[in-house]
Amino acid sequence: MKTQLLKYGVMATFLTALLAGCSSTDTTDTSGAGGTATVPSNQVSTGTAGSGGISGSSLDADSSVARTFYFEFDKAILNSEARAALRIHAQTLRSTPANIRLEGHADERGTREYNMALGERRGNSARDFLIQEGVNGALIEVISYGEESPASLDSNDASWALNRRVELK
Amino acid sequence: MLVGHWEPEKSARKIAPPKYIQAKLIKIEEKAKPKPKPKAKPKPKAKPKPKPKAKSKPKPKPKVKPKPKPKPKVQPKPKAKPKVEPTPQPDDQQLEQALASALAEEEEFLVAENDAQLANSYSAYIFDRVAGNWNRPPSARRGMEVELLIQLVPTGQVVSVMIVQSSGNGAFDRSAEQAVHKAGRFDKLKELPPRVFENYFRKLRLVFRPEDLRL
Amino acid sequence: MKKIAAILSLYLVTLLLPLSGVAELTIEITQGVDNPSRIAIPPITQSGLSLPEDVSKIISADLERSGLFSPTPRRDMLSFPATVKEVYFRDWRILGTEYLVVGQAVKQSGRYKITFSLIEIHGERKLFTKVVEGPATQIRDLAHYISDQVYQAVTGIPGAFSTRVAYVTAIPVNDKMTFQLMVADVDGARERLLLDSKQPIMSPAWSPDAKELVYVSFETGRPAIFRQNLATAAREQLTNFRGLNGAPSWSPNGKTLALVLSKDGNPEIYTYELSTRKFTRRTTHFAIDTEPNWTPDGKALIFTSDRGGTPQIYKLTIATGRVERLTFRGSYNARPRLASDGRTLVMVHRDNGSFHIASQDLVTGDLRVLTQTYLDESPTVAPNGAMLLYATKKGNKGVLAAVSLDAGVKFLLPARRGDVREPAWSPK
Numbered sequence: 001m002k003t004q005l006l007k008y009g010v011m012a013t014f015l016t017a018l019l020a021g022c023s024s025t026d027t028t029d030t031s032g033a034g035g036t037a038t039v040p041s042n043q044v045s046t047g048t049a050g051s052g053g054i055s056g057s058s059l060d061a062d063s064s065v066a067r068t069f070y071f072e073f074d075k076a077i078l079n080s081e082a083r084a085a086l087r088i089h090a091q092t093l094r095s096t097p098a099n100i101r102l103e104g105h106a107d108e109r110g111t112r113e114y115n116m117a118l119g120e121r122r123g124n125s126a127r128d129f130l131i132q133e134g135v136n137g138a139l140i141e142v143i144s145y146g147e148e149s150p151a152s153l154d155s156n157d158a159s160w161a162l163n164r165r166v167e168l169k
Numbered sequence: 170m171l172v173g174h175w176e177p178e179k180s181a182r183k184i185a186p187p188k189y190i191q192a193k194l195i196k197i198e199e200k201a202k203p204k205p206k207p208k209a210k211p212k213p214k215a216k217p218k219p220k221p222k223a224k225s226k227p228k229p230k231p232k233v234k235p236k237p238k239p240k241p242k243v244q245p246k247p248k249a250k251p252k253v254e255p256t257p258q259p260d261d262q263q264l265e266q267a268l269a270s271a272l273a274e275e276e277e278f279l280v281a282e283n284d285a286q287l288a289n290s291y292s293a294y295i296f297d298r299v300a301g302n303w304n305r306p307p308s309a310r311r312g313m314e315v316e317l318l319i320q321l322v323p324t325g326q327v328v329s330v331m332i333v334q335s336s337g338n339g340a341f342d343r344s345a346e347q348a349v350h351k352a353g354r355f356d357k358l359k360e361l362p363p364r365v366f367e368n369y370f371r372k373l374r375l376v377f378r379p380e381d382l383r384l
Numbered sequence: 385m386k387k388i389a390a391i392l393s394l395y396l397v398t399l400l401l402p403l404s405g406v407a408e409l410t411i412e413i414t415q416g417v418d419n420p421s422r423i424a425i426p427p428i429t430q431s432g433l434s435l436p437e438d439v440s441k442i443i444s445a446d447l448e449r450s451g452l453f454s455p456t457p458r459r460d461m462l463s464f465p466a467t468v469k470e471v472y473f474r475d476w477r478i479l480g481t482e483y484l485v486v487g488q489a490v491k492q493s494g495r496y497k498i499t500f501s502l503i504e505i506h507g508e509r510k511l512f513t514k515v516v517e518g519p520a521t522q523i524r525d526l527a528h529y530i531s532d533q534v535y536q537a538v539t540g541i542p543g544a545f546s547t548r549v550a551y552v553t554a555i556p557v558n559d560k561m562t563f564q565l566m567v568a569d570v571d572g573a574r575e576r577l578l579l580d581s582k583q584p585i586m587s588p589a590w591s592p593d594a595k596e597l598v599y600v601s602f603e604t605g606r607p608a609i610f611r612q613n614l615a616t617a618a619r620e621q622l623t624n625f626r627g628l629n630g631a632p633s634w635s636p637n638g639k640t641l642a643l644v645l646s647k648d649g650n651p652e653i654y655t656y657e658l659s660t661r662k663f664t665r666r667t668t669h670f671a672i673d674t675e676p677n678w679t680p681d682g683k684a685l686i687f688t689s690d691r692g693g694t695p696q697i698y699k700l701t702i703a704t705g706r707v708e709r710l711t712f713r714g715s716y717n718a719r720p721r722l723a724s725d726g727r728t729l730v731m732v733h734r735d736n737g738s739f740h741i742a743s744q745d746l747v748t749g750d751l752r753v754l755t756q757t758y759l760d761e762s763p764t765v766a767p768n769g770a771m772l773l774y775a776t777k778k779g780n781k782g783v784l785a786a787v788s789l790d791a792g793v794k795f796l797l798p799a800r801r802g803d804v805r806e807p808a809w810s811p812k
Contacts, residue, residue: 108777109739111719111732111761112586112806113631113644114688114695116607117651117672120628124650143606144628148584149561155759155780292411303416304482307452307770307790308540330507340540343504343511347482348416350506374410381415383790 065089067168068151069126070161073107076121078129082166086126089168090133097139101169102126104144105151107160112146119144126166287361288369294357295373303348305379306340313338314378315345321373323366325358333374345377418792421482421538423447424456426464428487428498435489435496436520442527443485443534446545446571449786450535450770451793456481468501468510476505485534495519500530502537511537524573544766545570548810549773550578550588550597551784555802565599567614570766570809572797578612579619587806591634594810598622598632598641609643622656633677633685642666642676642685653687653700666700667707675719676700680726686710688718697731711744713751719762723769728789730754730763730772741774743789754791764809765789773797773807 067089069082078086093100104123106115123142131137152159316334319327330349335342358370425440425447440458447453462475466488476484487500497517503510516529525546532543553564563585568575579585583602590597598611604621607629612619623629627646634641641656645663653667653676667673671691678685684701691698695718697711711717716734723730726746733742733753741755741763757776765772771788778796782803787794797804 108759110695110716110734111675111688113675114672114718116586116628116630117644117646117674120646120651121672142627145584145602146586148586148602153556153780155777288409292409296411296413299411299413300415301417303413304419304421305416306539306541307418338540340538343507343538344416345413347504347506348413350504351482353506369409372409376410376412377416378412378414379416 069122069166069168071122071164071166073109073160073164074118076118076125078125082126083129086129086168087133090130090135093130093135093139094133097136099139099141102140102142103149103167103169104142105149105163105165105167106147107163108147108150108155109160110147112148116144116146119146122164122166126168284362284365284368287365291358291361291365291370295352295355298352298355299348299375302351303377304344305382306338306344308338309341309344309379309382310384311379311382313341314376315342317345317349317375317377319349319373319375321355321358321366321370323359323361323363325355327353327355336377341377345375348377349375420452420454422456422480423453423483423485423534423538424461424476424479424481425485426461426466427458428489428500429466430489430491430496435523437523437527439487439489439498439523439527439530440485442524442571443531446528446531446543447535449571449795451788452535452539468503468513471503473505473508481505483534483538485530487530491520496523496526498526498530500533502534524569528569528571539770541770542768544768544770544809547767547812548594549764549784550590550808550810551804552585552588552806553799553802553804554584554782565597567597578614578617587631588808589632589634590808590810592636592638592811594812597808598634600630600632609641627651628674631675635678636680636682642678644674644676653685655702666702666705677721679722680724686720686722686729688720697729710746711751714742717742721763721765721772723765723789724767725769728765728769730765730789732761732763741772741787752791754787754789755785755794757785757796760785762806764807766809767811773809775805775807 065088066081066085069078069085071077071079102123104119104121104126106118106122108115110118120142123144127137127140127142130140147163150159150163151165152162313336314334315332315336318331318333320329322328327349330346332342332346358366361370423444425443427434428439429435444455448455456479460479462479463470463472465471465484465486467486471484471486482505484503484505485500486503487498489496489498491497495517496519497515499513499515501510501513512533514533516526518526528543528545531545535541535543535545547570548567549570550565550567553566555562555564560582561584563581563583564577565579565585565588566575567578578597579599579601581601581603583605584600584607585602586600586607588597588599595615596611596613598609600607601610602608604624606624608621609623609629609632610619610621622632622641623643623645625645625647628644628651631644632641633643635655639658641658643654643656644651645654646652648665650670651672651674652665652669653673655664655666656662657664666676666685667687667689669689669691671689672695673687673689673691675688676685677687679699683703684699686697686699688695689698690696692709694715696709697717697720699708699710700706701708710720710729711731714733714735716732716739718732720729720731722728729744729746731742731744732739733751734740735742735753739759739761740753740757741760742751742753744751754772755774755776757778759777761775763772763774769789771786771793773784773786775782776785776796777783778798781799782805783799784797784804784807785795786797
């Protein structure tokens with residue numbers, strides 16, 4: 001899993017960016033847990049990543065903190081990277097309140113409506129964490145897409161890891 | 170988006186070859202009581218279906234034994250081989266007669282036993298042929314039963330098939346009839362001595378009762 | 385005078401032989417074979433003129449797809465009888481044909497009338513003669529009707545060839561997905577587009593009269609349940625709650641929907657009265673409760689819940705609110721559907737880490753994995769209970785597949801492009 005994720009140059013770049021923000025982790029941990037690394041998924045379509053990676057320069061300032069958070073199979077527990085990134089978002093939202101959407105997703109395994117529920121459960125985890133961090137819950141809408149809107153279309157572990165996610169929008 | 174007519178990409182139903190039936194005679198036991206129909210069909214079934222036994226002829230029993238006294242019926246014969254009954258005061262002639270008749274009886278019995286074995290092995294052949302041609306419909310279930318009466322001629326040709334007791338499922342009944350029609354002719358019956366054919370195979374009852382179905 | 389019972393034990397056979405007199409020989413046939421019936425359907429024409437569609441070909445294809453028939457190829461036929469009188473039984477016996485369907489059509493003011501007979505070759509008898517008629521534009525319906533009649537006579541089960549299937553396709557267009565809700569005949573013909581959207585479409589379900597569909601569409605940016613009439617295309621949004629609005633299932637009497645809402649915090653099962661528009665919450669549990677489906681008597685719902693730690697199937701009796709767990713084998717059993725017998729449960733079952741369709745007999749508890757394909761989901765049972773459709777993956781593509789409930793017949797229904805998913809077999 002580690003090598004598979006690190007193959008994507010873009011991920012390595014983002015991981016580095018994230019690590020700079022929170023001092024307590026190291027690279028091995030982030031990618032070790034079955035693809036739970038926190039990377040912005042909109043940059044990780046299989047087509048582009050497979051062709052050798054995108055340079056970090058394509059990032060704009062707003063997305064410098066991860067906006068996509070990854071999960072284990074059939075689980076909705078936020079990992080430490082996700083919590084770290086959400087803390088930073090919470091800070092921003094406290095100072096400049098704005099409406100946000102948390103879109104929960106699941107991988108294609110399991111049934112579609114159950115995955116809708118799972119996607120919502122993941123979105124709710126992120127929402128609850130933000131509220132706990134002082135964000136006004138009224139600003140947050142959770143929408144689940146279940147397995148209907150995958151980030152990666154392949155049917156393999158790496159792809160599924162990228163699809164079990166919550167996107168902050 | 171679908172291909173016009175959904176062609177089965179593969180059909181996996183396999184053609185089951187008719188299984189070979191191993192026939193084995195395990196025992197022949199003498200039933201003492203000359204009850205009209207012991208019919209000890211070993212059915213492990215709850216409902217004792219009162220089958221209309223269409224045995225048409227009461228058939229004058231072949232006189233096997235002179236049987237001097239009509240013995241009380243209740244007394245069953247204890248042994249397998251019929252023996253000369255010890256008559257109270259036998260004179261020589263009587264004895265001789267009894268002996269001769271006993272011998273004849275014994276011989277007849279041996280012939281009959283032989284015939285039965287023959288009939289058994291040809292029954293296995295018929296089972297084999299019919300079962301191999303019995304294509305059950307998917308609505309067939311364990312516990313269904315249809316009884317056919319079929320008539321044969323010595324060439325082994327089936328000349329008539331009649332449903333004696335329907336299963337209540339038309340498709341199931343038809344599958345049984347069709348199994349017999351498809352078998353069509355039981356050629357090997359030609360090998361039988363006419364006596365055995367007449368005794369056992371002129372008229373034949375077939376009870377179709379699937380035991381190898383999942384449901 | 386002696387009766388000697390010879391008890392002969394064959395392989396699974398017992399018979400009884402009396403030794404004297406005219407024998408009452410009974411042979412019990414306890415075994416058989418389960419082969420497809422060999423059937424021939426010579427061309428059905430209008431006094432030699434071909435019809436707008438090749439009716440006998442449609443019937444052959446229908447019957448073959450059921451797995452229970454093996455049609456004789458037309459090129460092997462020695463003659464093309466159109467009536468019972470024209471049948472030479474010997475010709476068909478030589479081919480090994482067991483059943484023969486003959487028919488002829490007449491056209492009267494734009495309508496076709498087909499008279500057809502089913503003949504049993506070995507018994508040399510006609511099983512029935514029937515007539516069906518309809519407009520020239522619906523000649524396929526006439527063919528499917530004939531297939532249904534033949535299927536029922538031979539198998540003892542009603543046919544399901546006149547039914548349809550609804551499904552969702554997802555087609556990548558310039559890196560974006562386009563979603564389409566489709567309906568087609570169950571043989572894949574006469575495909576019709578019902579809805580086209582850039583946003584996901586999910587969970588189509590039929591009304592019991594097969595005239596309407598309910599489904600989930602994200603077209604508003606959120607999941608919402610819609611109802612759509614197939615003939616008029618009239619549609620109506622039924623729900624617009626915060627959170628999940630999903631998994632609609634139409635009650636057998638047509639009056640109520642079961643569905644899932646998470647407006648109160650987590651996914652719960654609700655019923656919705658179509659006439660009064662009243663929602664009633666039916667489950668109360670902090671776990672996921674979803675994928676409700678009605679029992680054929682309309683008195684209970686079966687659904688998926690992870691209240692026991694893993695997704696399993698439960699049954700909720702509506703009158704009492706009592707919930708009972710139905711599945712115990714395996715760590716993932718979800719999206720239940722009941723066959724019309726009310727006893728055969730089909731579901732998605734995880735078996736050694738992979739997802740397959742399984743059936744469970746609710747009386748005996750027997751569980752059977754029916755499929756061996758990859759990532760199998762969304763089982764939907766034919767109204768006659770003989771077969772089910774499901775979605776699976778072939779390569780990276782979603783395709784539909786079919787399997788008979790006895791797992792004896794399996795085939796894929798390949799699509800031209802895109803993903804095909806979530807089949808829903810019409811109830812009639």
